[in-house]
Amino acid sequence: MPLDEFDRAIIAVLQEDARMPVAQVAERVSLSATPVSRRIKRLEEEGIITGYQPVLDPRRLGLELDAYVLINLDAHSDANIERFEQAILDSPYVIACHAVTGDMDYLVHVVARDVEHLSQITLKSLLRIPGVRDVKSIIVLETVKAPRTLPLD
Template sequence: MQLDEFDRKIIAALREDARMPVAQVAERAALSATPVSRRIKRLEDEGVIRGYAPVLDPRKLGLELEAYVLINLNAHIDENIARFEQAIAENPHVIACHAVTGDMDYLVRVMARNVEHLSQITLRTLLRIPGVRDVKSIIVLETVKETQPVPLD
């Protein structure tokens, strides 16, 4: 879908505050409220805007540690992949999982209370998923940049 300048301004305003009143979004987009409402509805209907969610501060919830875990499966058979992906989907501390190219099969983003908790998640959960061969963890020391991942260029 092609986004025009008005769509980009609307999305930028909603990224800043998804609860922003339509009149305020309209002001930022230099349109009146009615066309902005129609554009937002179209962006939602076409799946460009997939939803709205609060942005949580993990530290305020006791999750002080973020890590990326690289995982290899011992065999790339459908049963192993299905079991692994089901276990990942059910793990509340896994906030993202990507099948990747290179030496590892999956890149998993994990939020934990501390190093001991990460160890429990890694050794007692991820490594014990049937079909998992190898697990390597990378602990985040500092986040330099983090934005909503879809650029509007």
Template structure:
């Protein structure tokens, strides 16, 4: 769905602070509060805005380690894929999982307390999912850029 100039300004404001009062969003968009409220409701109804959630600091919650785990399955049967995807859904330390192209089948984003905890997650959980053949871990040393806001150009 194409966004007009006002929709883009509204979404940009909400990406900065989703709790921003409608009056403040209206001020930033040069519209009054009523049309801004209607536009926000339409953006939500149309699925452009899919929800609101706090952004948590993983380190303050004790998760010092950020890692990516590359996973290959031994077969690509429907049962194998379903079992794998359900196990990933059930693992609270997996914060994202993507089916990917290339040498590996999945790219799994994992948070852990430390290297020992990552080892436990990898060896006792991910590697033991039926149908998993290969697992390779990449530990993040430093995050150069991390954005959750979408470009609206």
């Protein structure tokens, strides 16, 4: 079902603050609370809104280092891919993983306490996953833009 202007406005408000009470969302989008509540429920049921979670500051949690790790597998068999992806799912320091095009097979987003911790994650975890051939790490020096919202146009 396509989104109308009210759906987009509701989503935009919830992207700013997902804990905002329905009455306040309604006020911001110029609708009454009941239709806003129904629309939010529909957006959730349709899978447009897939959940709510707090946005955490990794540095305040002692995770000072942000890195991307490019990984190549030595073979692309189903078993090799399943083994790799399960190991990635099991790693608490991997916060995102994407299969990608180009020279590498996966782009893995890792958070770590420091460079030594990243080294441990890379050498003692990622490189030891059976089937991993190459690993290249890129350490983030500064984040210029890290959107937490999606464009709605």
